[in-house]
Ligand SMILES: [Fe+2]
């Protein structure tokens with residue numbers, strides 16, 4: 001342990017003051033590693049810059065049940081306030097959660113002032129209704145995308161605070177997405193339409209049922225948000241004004257971060273606990289089934305949502321067939337981006353060994 005010069009100068013004087021005034025200054029001697037000096041890097045003083053010495057990477061398991069900050073000295077009389085279920089590093093860790101968290105803080109935006117709402121002008125009735133149907137769907141999707149990670153915050157030990165704080169930033173992002181699509185529904189003489197049929201909207205229904213963090217993350221970040229990210233990236237094709245383009249562009253930036261979290265977490269898990277890979281493949285089996293549900297039989301897909309997309313992509317009801325063709329191109333792109341993501345996460349073998357959903361693979365060709 002290093003004691004700084006300032007501390008050497010100060011401590012005797014403080015101790016003397018304590019003795020003279022009958023103060024218990026024993027806390028002066030109980031501390032974590034001392035003499036740490038973090039230097040700002042090119043993006044300022046980041047969480048990565050303070051991962052120093054014993055404050056750096058946490059251990060593979062955590063027995064911290066008291067809320068003690070990572071690296072602080074324990075206090076024997078501390079209450080066990082934390083019912084943390086996530087105390088194994090591989091359950092939630094990824095190599096760059098702190099980078100994604102910092103990025104999130106630096107790229108926050110305001111749905112009130114960063115979207116040029118005044119560029120929205122009256123639209124043909126069929127387009128406005130389709131836009132409002134899509135906004136209704138996305139309002140619900142974004143609600144789920146905030147609620148589900150939110151449930152894991154209090155379950156995670158403070159020793160793994162970097163991924164935990166990333167999830168807090170995700171909850172903020174998704175709240176903003178909810179509010180921006182809700183605002184869009186009311187911004188041009190429309191309103192909300194019928195809520196989506198969640199039982200046929202892919203994995204939305206089952207995300208909430210996950211009892212394991214990685215199970216949840218594979219459904220939410222990889223399958224669910226991955227699909228939404230593709231739609232936002234194609235937002236230019238569905239936008240009728242600068243306001244809508246801006247909404248899709250800014251929301252896509254946030255979604256890319258959430259998806260990256262899921263990919264990097266799966267990669268970490270695959271590398272550190274390869275014995276769990278088979279289990280993860282099972283979640284992916286299920287997710288792929290949900291991704292293609294209704295492609296062969298459109299009746300089993302949530303038709304309101306798909307038809308709204310087709311109307312927006314085609315430029316009105318009169319061009320529905322053209323719009324539907326474009327929608328199928330979007331679905332293809334969703335499938336391709338999904339395959340890339342799963343490969344990058346370290347589970348690409350499923351595309352070589354015949355395990356992947358064949359209908360999904362056909363979409364990538
Ligand atoms: Fe979102």
Ligand SMILES: [Fe+2]
Nearest residue numbers: 145225255258
């Ligand atoms: Fe998201």
